[in-house]
Amino acid sequence: MNAPVTASSMPAITYNFAYLDEQTKRMIRRAILKAIAIPGYQVPFASREMPMPYGWGTGGVQVTAAILGADDVLKVIDQGSDDTTNAVAIRTFFETTAGVATTTRTQDATIIQTRHRIPEAELKAGQTIVFQVPIPEPLRYLEPRETETRRLHALADYGLMQVKLYEDIARHGHIATTYAYPVKVEGRYVMDPSPIPKFDNPKMNDSPALQLFGAGREKRIYAIPPHTQVVSLDFEDHPFKVQAFKEPCALCGATGVYLDEVILDDKGGRMFVCSDTDHCSTRQAEGHTGTMSAPYQEAAHD
C-alpha cells in the first residue's frame, strides 16, 4: 500500500506554459495554419475542456494559448472594455499560467483577445487579434443540419444567407442584423465574424493584422490572414451600412467610434460613451473632453 497522500506531501500546482499541454498546442496550431491557408473556412479541432464555462471564451483562450510566446504582450477585451469580468478573468489566467506581460493599450499588444469588438485604434502588421466565437456557422439558424451546412459551404451555395437578409428587410424595412453580420471572405467563404457589431465589419477588410477565430463548444477555428478582402453581404438596393451615432462620446468627445448606451437613472437619463475603454482613456489623457467629462461633472456638483 502506498502511503496516504497528505496536503503537505503534494507538489505545488505547476502549469505548462499557457495552461495547455504541448501536444494540444501543436494540434491547435495545425488547425490555425489550415485556417489561414483557407480564409474563412471553419477548421474542426479537438477543443479541450478549459477551466471556465463554455460561452466565456474557451475557443479564444485555446487559440491564444496555442500562439502565445514568452515575449508576447497580451491585451484582453470584453465588449471593448479591458476591465469587465471576462476580460479580467482571461488576462489573469494568462498572467498566472504563462507569466506574459499584459497591457490595456491596443498599440502595445502583440496579441489581442476579444469578445464583441475590434479596437478603435487601427491594428498594425505583426499584431494578432483572437475572437471568441459562440456560433461559428453563419447558416446555423437557417439550416440546422451540420452535414448540410458543410455541403453548402463546399458548393459556395449561399442563397440561403441572402434569404435571411431578405427576411430582415421584409420584416423591418431595412437589414436589421446589427451584430454577427455575415461577410464573404476573399470572394469564397461566407463567415460569421463573431458577435461584433456590424460597425466593426469594415475594419476586417484588408486589415494588416492576423485575425483568428476560436469557437470552443462548437470546436471550430477559422481565420482571416492579413490583407484579405472581407465584404459584408447586402442587396444592391439595400447596401451595407454601419451604425451611426447622433452624439459624440460623453467622456472624450470622440466621433466615428462605437458607443455604448449607459442608463443613468430611472427618469430616462442616459449617456453614450466609447465602448473601447482604452481608446476613450487615451483620448481623455490627451485632453479631449465630452459633455459629461469629470471636470464638468464636478463643476455641476458645486
Next chain:
Amino acid sequence: MTDAPLLTARGLAKYYGHRLGCRDVDLTLHEGEVLAIVGESGSGKSTLLGLLSTELAPSAGSVTYRMRDGATRDLASLSEAERRLLLRTDWGFVRQHAEQGLRMAVSAGGNVGERLMAVGWRHYENIRSEATDWLSRVEIAAERIDDDPRTFSGGMRQRLQIARNLVTRPRLVFMDEPTSGLDVSVQARLLDLIRQLVEEFGLAVVIVTHDLAVARLLSHRIMVMKSGRVIEQGLTDQVLDDPREPYTQLLVSSVLAA
C-alpha cells in the same frame, strides 16, 4: 422543341438491402408531358420518384436528362454542384407535406425568392416584385407576402410550394401526392391550378398519386405499379377505361362513385 425525350430511365432498380424498392423500370418523358405513377402504398412509386429526381441513388440502371443547353446527360455523372443547380433551376419538386418543401419560418416572399437568390439575384425590389407576381398566379393575396407559411391553410401551403418551385421557370416538375390531405373542394381548385400552369408553361410533370381521379384529370400517360414493378402503362384514358391487368382492374373498380 425537339423530339428528343426530356427524361429517360433505363432498367432502373432500387434495393433497400434485400428488400425491393422497385425494379426494371423504363420510361421516357417528353417536354410538356404529364406522367402519372399510380399504385397502392408500398408499390414503389415514391422510390421511383426519388430515383428520377436523384434524391436516391439507383442500385441499377440509369436516368438521363436533356439539359437546357440541349446536351443529354447521365444524371449519375453530374457533379454535386451541377445537380443542385439543376434541382433549383430546371426542376421543381412539390411534396406531399408542404412543411418538407417550404421553409416554415421564412415568409412567403422569402420562400418564393429563395431560388432567385440562389441563382444570384441581389436586388431586393426585383425579387419582391417577382415573388408578388408568383403569389398572384397561385391565388395567394399579395398582402400575405410577409406572412410565414405556418399561418397558411393546407391548400395555400401547397400553392405556395408550387410558386416557390415555378419561379425559376423549370421544365420538369416532380409531384409527390400534392393533393392528398386536402379536402375535396380545395383539391379541385389545386388540380385546376396545376392544370392551368402545366398548360401555360408547357411543363413536363411526373406525378405520384394513389388517387386515380387526380391521374385522370392531370396526366396524359399513366404507369401502374405493383410490388416494385410497372405492370401496365399507356394513355391515361385508355388504361383507366380499359384496364388490362387484373390488378389495374381492381384499382379502377375500387374507386367509389360519387
